[in-house]
Amino acid sequence: MYYEVEDKFKEECGVFGIYLNNPENITDAARSTFYGLYALQHRGQESAGIAVSDGKSIQLYKGMGLVSDVFTPDEIDNMHGHMAIGHVRYSTTGESGLVNAQPLVFHYLQGMVALAHNGNLTNNAALRKRLATYGSIFQTTTDTEIVANLLARYAQDKMEDALAKCMIDLKGAYALVIMTEDTLVGMRDPMGIRPLCLGELNGNYILSSESAALDTIGAELVRDVSPGEIVVINQNGVQFKQVINSPGRAHCIFEYIYFARPDSTIDGINVYRSRRKMGQQLAKECQDLDVDLVISVPDSGTAAALGFAEEAGIPFEEGLMKNRYVGRTFIQPTQKMRELGVRLKLNAIAEIVRGKRIVMVDDSIVRGTTSKKIIQMLRLAGATEVHMAVASPPTKYPCYYGIDTSRQEELIANIMDTDEIKDFIGADSLHYISMEGMLEALKQDGLSFCAACFSGSYPVQSGE
Amino acid sequence: MYYEVEDKFKEECGVFGIYLNNPENITDAARSTFYGLYALQHRGQESAGIAVSDGKSIQLYKGMGLVSDVFTPDEIDNMHGHMAIGHVRYSTTGESGLVNAQPLVFHYLQGMVALAHNGNLTNNAALRKRLATYGSIFQTTTDTEIVANLLARYAQDKMEDALAKCMIDLKGAYALVIMTEDTLVGMRDPMGIRPLCLGELNGNYILSSESAALDTIGAELVRDVSPGEIVVINQNGVQFKQVINSPGRAHCIFEYIYFARPDSTIDGINVYRSRRKMGQQLAKECQDLDVDLVISVPDSGTAAALGFAEEAGIPFEEGLMKNRYVGRTFIQPTQKMRELGVRLKLNAIAEIVRGKRIVMVDDSIVRGTTSKKIIQMLRLAGATEVHMAVASPPTKYPCYYGIDTSRQEELIANIMDTDEIKDFIGADSLHYISMEGMLEALKQDGLSFCAACFSGSYPVQSGE
Amino acid sequence: MYYEVEDKFKEECGVFGIYLNNPENITDAARSTFYGLYALQHRGQESAGIAVSDGKSIQLYKGMGLVSDVFTPDEIDNMHGHMAIGHVRYSTTGESGLVNAQPLVFHYLQGMVALAHNGNLTNNAALRKRLATYGSIFQTTTDTEIVANLLARYAQDKMEDALAKCMIDLKGAYALVIMTEDTLVGMRDPMGIRPLCLGELNGNYILSSESAALDTIGAELVRDVSPGEIVVINQNGVQFKQVINSPGRAHCIFEYIYFARPDSTIDGINVYRSRRKMGQQLAKECQDLDVDLVISVPDSGTAAALGFAEEAGIPFEEGLMKNRYVGRTFIQPTQKMRELGVRLKLNAIAEIVRGKRIVMVDDSIVRGTTSKKIIQMLRLAGATEVHMAVASPPTKYPCYYGIDTSRQEELIANIMDTDEIKDFIGADSLHYISMEGMLEALKQDGLSFCAACFSGSYPVQSGE
C-alpha cells in the first residue's frame, strides 16, 4: 500500500480497547476493535494489530498495511474473546517493520499482557539502560517494550500499583491501552499530551484515541481520560484513579489543526468546529485581502476555508480536485514530465478558477513544496491572483511527543521568513494565523495546549 | 482491493491512448498512459491494462485491481514504445476476471492490433452469431473480442475502410481506442453516447475518455471526438474522418450527474459547473423549504450542495465525514451491530447538525438504502429535521449502453412514488430535480442527451 | 517456483482427460484431473490448468506454477462437472505466460470446447497464414489456438468429421485431448510421436500422456491410442476411429531415455525396464572397463546404473546425494564461490567414493557442463578414477516435435567428438551406448522410433 509523501506532519499511532460484559458473539470484541481501528486509520497506515482475551489467554494478530488489508473475515472469526485492544501505527521511535507493530503481547510472572501505545517517551534511553542493567533484553526498538519490561519489574505488586509506579518512571507523552487476561486499562500522561477517551455502549466500556471511533461502533463518549489518570475496566465495571496530579495540561494543538478527524471531540473541543473557527479568525486577520473566491486544499483545509469564506463574505468553491485512489506502488514521473506539469494527486478546475483572484486556505505548511506546485497549477488554470492563507502559525520546531515532523532543517518556516516563503511558493501574498488568534479560536475553560512546534516552548524536556 | 457496494450506478470503463513523435524516453508512452489511467481510475477499479507499440510489435501488461496495484516501476520500465493504449474496467458485458481485462491484443492477417473499449453493443448476440458462422472462435465474453473479429474479417481492406465497415456493423454505445503497430485510432458511436476526447501535448496526440486525464499529463484538450467520427493518429499527424452522419446526439447525462470527474469537460460542458447549476436549479424548485443548513453526501453531492446553498442563501457545512481508507477486504458487521448503529463509511458531525433543520443534497438515489441510513444517523446526531434534495430525477430504467444500473426491480423509483420513497428513507421531505430543470441546467447549443434511465426513452433499441 | 536449469532436454507438456458416468461427487472429475496432472508434473512445471464440464457449460481454471500451487481445495470445490481435461506445460512454441497456459477454452458456433495439446505442429506458420486470410485472429502464439480455429472452420460438420478434417490439416507431433460440453476426445498424430493412452476405472474412461497417471487414480491401462486414431468418449461409451492410416510409427525415443516416469508403460514398453536394459547393454559395450564401483547421477541415471552394475558384476552405491528442495527463487553463487566448489544440488559422499575407481552412469549428456562439475567433485572427494557411461547415443540434432533441446550449437556432441567431450568433462574415459545397442534394448514387435536427436533423420519435415 503506497501513500505519496504529503507535505504534512504525521500522526504516529491510534489505540483502541473494548471490554464487553455479555458479548452476543465470541468475535464481537475483535470485530468492534476492527471497526475502531478502521475509524482511526488516519492515525497510522503502516501496520495494524488486534489482541483479544477470552479471560484465560491472549491471542494476537498483526500485520503490515491498512486495517482492511491486515484482517480478513477468517482472521476475525478466529479471534475469540470478550475483550480486545488494537493499534494502528505510522512509526515513532523504533524502525519500521512487523516486529515493531503493536499491540505487544508478552508473558510475565503474573500471566499475559497486551500493550498498545501512542506517544513518545522522552526518557526512553535512560529507562532502557536501567532495565538492561537488571537483565532485560529488547527485541524491538519501541517505547512499548520499555513499558512492558518496566511493568514486569513490578510484577510482585498489584497491577494498579505496578501501573502507578510505571507512571512515575515514564516521562513524555503517552496514551496507553493495556489488557491483562481479565482487565482493560487506559492511562494518559500527566499533561495529557496525546488524546485518550472513554466511551460506553449498553453498559460496556471502550477506550479510544478519538471519539469518532466511538461513533463508528455506535458508542457514546463518556469523557476524556484525565492527564495522569488510570482507568481500570473489568467485571467490576469501570474505576478511575488519579495517579499523578497533572502539573498542567499541554494537549497537542496539532490534533485540532490537522491530525484528528473533524468528527472527533477531544478534551471537550470538536475538531471540525475548531478548524472552522480558526478559518474565521484567519479571515479576520486578512481583512485587506481583496479576492473573488475562497478555495481549500482538500481535504484538510476545507473546514477552515468554509469558516474563512463565511467570515470574509466571499464565495467558497471546490477549485481543486483530489484523486483519492491509492495502491501498493506509484510510478514516479520523469523530470521532463514534471516540467510539463504532471498533476497526479490534485488538479485545478479551470472553469472555476479562470480569471479569478483566489485565496487558497490550508491547515499548515511544512516544507512548502506542495503549496508551490498547487499555486503554479492554479495560475496555469487561469487564476489571476493566488493568495495563500494558513490556519496555523509557521511550524518551526520538531516534536518530541509522538509526531513525525520533518527534520528541523526541512521545515521551511525554520529557514525562511514569511516573505521568503511567499516568494518560494510563488503566492501573491501569504498569511499565517497569529499564535494569539489560533489560541483564541481554541479557547476553552481549563484547557491549555502544547504548541511547541510553533513556539519551541516544550512542556517536557527531552531526557527528562 | 475491496470497494463496498455503494448505492450508485457504476461507470464501466475508461480508455486512454497516446502517440509520441519523439519520446524523450522509451517508456514515456507507457508512463503517460499509467498516469492517464490513474486519472480515470474512478471509471473502473476491477482491472487495468496497458499495451505499447514500438512501431514493430505490441506488448501487453494487464492485471486485476487498481492501476497502482497492477503496475510496478519494473513493469513500466519494461514497456518500450512511442505509442500506448490503456484501459480500466469495472465489468459491462462479460464476466469478470483477468481473461476479460483489456486492452485485447491480437494478431491478424496484417499484423498486431490492440483494442480498448468503453460502452456496450446492443447487437452483440447477433454479431457473435454471424461471426461464428464464418468460423470465429471467442475466448472471452466481451464486446471487444467481437470488434476484433469483425476487424479481422475486413483484413483485406485498408484499416480506415475496415474500421468504417465495422462502424456500420456495430450498434449501441462505444468509445474505442485502437492501436496497430504504427497507428493510433479513436472512434465514437454515431450518437456519442460514451465520451471520448482528443488532447495535444507539444505536438503529440492523446485520446481519453475524459479531459481530466489530459490535465493530469499536462496536455490540452483539442476537442471531443464527434459522434460517428474516426480519428487516426500516426507519423503523418492527426486525421479526422466522419464515417457516419450522426442521427442525433445522445450524450450520457449521467456522466454529468455522477460518473465523470468534476474537473473534466465533456462535449463542451464542465462537469463541476453543471453539477453546481443543477444544485442551483434544484434550490429554485425547493423554494418552500425552510431549513438552517445545507449539507452534502460526500463526495459526489458536494458541487450540487454548494450550488443549492448559494441559490437558497443557506449556509453550507460538512455535516458528514467520510472514511476514505480502502483495503482488500471488509469485515461485515453482525446484525446486532447494525442495529446499534455501526457507521463505517460515513459519520455525522454532531456538533454541526445538532438542533438544526437540515437539507441533505445528493446527486442521485438508486436503491435508497444508504440514504435511509444517513438520515437515521443525522437524527441520532441531533438534527431536528432532515430533508433530502436530489440533483437528478428518479432513476427508473436500466441502461443498455455501458452502465451498471442495478436490476430494474431494485431501483427504488421504479417501485415507489416519491412520497413512498420519502417514507422509506425517513426524510421529512424529498425533492427530486425535475427533468426540465435538469435539462435547463445542462442546456448548451447543439447538444442533446440520453436520459433513458429517467425517461425510459432509449435512443438505440436493444438488438438493433 | 524455481527450477535450476539442468543439463537435460525438456519435455514440453502433459495432458489428461476423464469422463465419469456416475460421479459420486460433483468435483470428482476435477479432483481426479488434479491427481492426474500431479502425476504428470515432470512433463511441465510452468503452468497448470483444468477445464470441467457439467454437460452444459465448460469452466476453466489455470495458473502459473506447480499443480499444487495453482489449485487450492476451494478452487477444486468450485469445479463442478462429470468431465474434465487438464494440462501441465513447460513451453514449446509460444512465449511463456498465463495467456499461453492451457487448456484453451473457447466458444464457437456449436457451443464450447476445451483443448489441451502436447506436441508441436511443423506447419503452424502455414496454418496461421491460411486461417488469418479467412479472418481468424490469434490471441496467443500457441499451436493449440491454431487447432481451435481450424476446428471452428469445420463448425458445420459433425464433430468427428471436423476432427478428421483437422487431422488432415495438422502436420507434426500432437497428442490432443478435447472436450465439448458432453464429449471427451483424444487424438494422436499419424506417427504416434507423442504418447497418449486410454485408461479405465469402474467403467469410466481416462486419457493421459502416461500410464503412471492412471495408476495414480487407481485406473487401469486399456491401451495406447493408435497413431492417427481418434477416441471419442461420451454417454454412449468409448468409440475408436482410425482416421489416417499411419505411414509408420515414430515414437519419441527420449520418452524412454529420460522424459517419462519409470513407472509408465508407453506403447507396450515399461520405461524402468527399458532403462535397465539400456544400462545392461551399455555394460556389454564397456567390457574393458575395470572399475570398483558403479554410481548414478540421480535420479534419472539410476535405473540404467542398476542394469549396468548387474551386467558388469560391479557393486552399485549411492555415491551422489541430491538436494531436492525447490523454492521460488535461487541465489546465485559468486564467481569466487564457484571456484571454491559450491555444491548446491549435488554432493559426493566422500566415504563411498574415496580411493575408488568409479564408473558414473547417466541417461544423456546435453551440454556437458554438469557432468564436468560432478566429475570434478568426485575427484575432490577422493575417487581415483572417474569414467562416464551414457545410456543414450550422442545428442546432436534439435527436436521439432515438442521437446526443448538446447540450440544446436550448444549440444556438445554436435561440436565435439567423443574424445573431445571426454577431455571437456574431465573423465578418464567416456562411453556412449551405440545406436544399435539402444535400439536392441528397446526392441519390440511392430514398434519403431523417432531418434532424430541422435541421427538427424526426421520422420516429418519442418513446414510440411
Place this chain on the structure above:
Amino acid sequence: MYYEVEDKFKEECGVFGIYLNNPENITDAARSTFYGLYALQHRGQESAGIAVSDGKSIQLYKGMGLVSDVFTPDEIDNMHGHMAIGHVRYSTTGESGLVNAQPLVFHYLQGMVALAHNGNLTNNAALRKRLATYGSIFQTTTDTEIVANLLARYAQDKMEDALAKCMIDLKGAYALVIMTEDTLVGMRDPMGIRPLCLGELNGNYILSSESAALDTIGAELVRDVSPGEIVVINQNGVQFKQVINSPGRAHCIFEYIYFARPDSTIDGINVYRSRRKMGQQLAKECQDLDVDLVISVPDSGTAAALGFAEEAGIPFEEGLMKNRYVGRTFIQPTQKMRELGVRLKLNAIAEIVRGKRIVMVDDSIVRGTTSKKIIQMLRLAGATEVHMAVASPPTKYPCYYGIDTSRQEELIANIMDTDEIKDFIGADSLHYISMEGMLEALKQDGLSFCAACFSGSYPVQSGE
C-alpha cells in the same frame, strides 16, 4: 509450501554460522549462510532466518517457508556483514509462526546478540519461572528466548563466563549458535545429544548442524564440537573451552537412522555408511527370509536396502516410484478415491514387482499407516509375497530432546507387538533390527548414543 504428513519422526531445526576474516564481497557471509541453510533444509521446512553482523550491528531477516522461498536475491544483497548465523525450523517447543522463527535477535546491556538453537531444554518451565520472578518478559514460547534472557542476567560478566554460567543452568539437548556484533560462538550440550560441527574454508570458520552443509560451501570438516564445549570465533581465530565435563555421550541415534543427510559425517560416523551397515546387519538377522527381490521405501530406506541386498545376495531394484513435486497445498482425495487406491506420493512399478517375492526395507515405522498402504499397493501390482524389514528397532517412546515423535499412543510399536504390527500392515513377515544389531552397526570407539525412543531409557530427566 505443503508437505504431506509422512509417517516419520521430524527433525526440529538446523543451525549454521560463519565468520569470514576477509570476505571478497559484503554479502558473502549471508550468501554462504543461505547455502548452508539450503543444505540443512531437511532439518526444518517451516521457517528460515539469517542474521548478519558487520562488526557494528546485527541485521535480521526471517520468514515462513523454504529457504529459497524466504530469501530473494534482493534480500541477500541487503545483508551486509562478515559474520552470519542462520536457522531452519520445524517447530519444537513453542507454537508455530513467524514470531517463533529464528534467529532471535535482541539488544541487552552489552549490545546486540543473535541466537539460533536446535534442541529442547528439559527444564524450560523452571527457567522461565525463575527469570520471570526477576522481571523478565517473554514474547515467544521458544527455548531460545529463555537462553537469551539467561544470558542477559549475566550481562556484567565477560561473554565466555556468561555462557559458561548459562551452560550450568541449561538442562537437556541443545546445539546453539550465538553471534554478538563481533564474535561467533557455538555450544553443545554436555551429552552431545544434538549434533554441531566446526568447519574451515581458507582460514575462515563455520559452525553447522551437519557436515554436508560444509561440503555445500566448499569447506572442510575440522571436527565436531565436543559435548559441553564452547567454541569462540572472532578476529583472534578460534578458541575452544570445555566448560562442563561430559557426564557421558548420548548422541541422538535417529540422526543416523533417518534425520541426517547420508553425505554428512556426525561425531565421526558417516551417515550413509552407517545406514548401509544397518541394512547388512538386518539381513544377517533375516537369514531365513527367502525372497527374489529387495526394494526400498524411497528415499530414506535405500542405503539400508542396498546393504541388505549385498549381504543377502538378492538383487536390488527400484520397485517404488516417488513423486517429489511439492507445492503450497494439497487436495485431499475423497474416501471413495482412497478405496479405489489413489497413489499420490508413491507408485509401484508393476513390471518389476509382478510375480515376485519381495522384501521391502525401510528405516523406521512410526504409525504404520504408510507401510500398510504401500504393501497393499505392491500386492495389487502383482507381488506374490511382501515382507518388511526395518533398519531400526520398534519406536515406542517419545523424545524430549528436540524431535517431534508422534504422541506415544500413536506409536504403533507402543500399542502392538511385532506380530500384531505385521498383521496391521498386511506383511507376510516383519523384521526389525535388534537393538544389539543396530548398536553393533554403529559401534565406534568412545561413542555412545541416546536410544530412548527405542528403550525408554532417557539420559536426561524431564524437568531436570
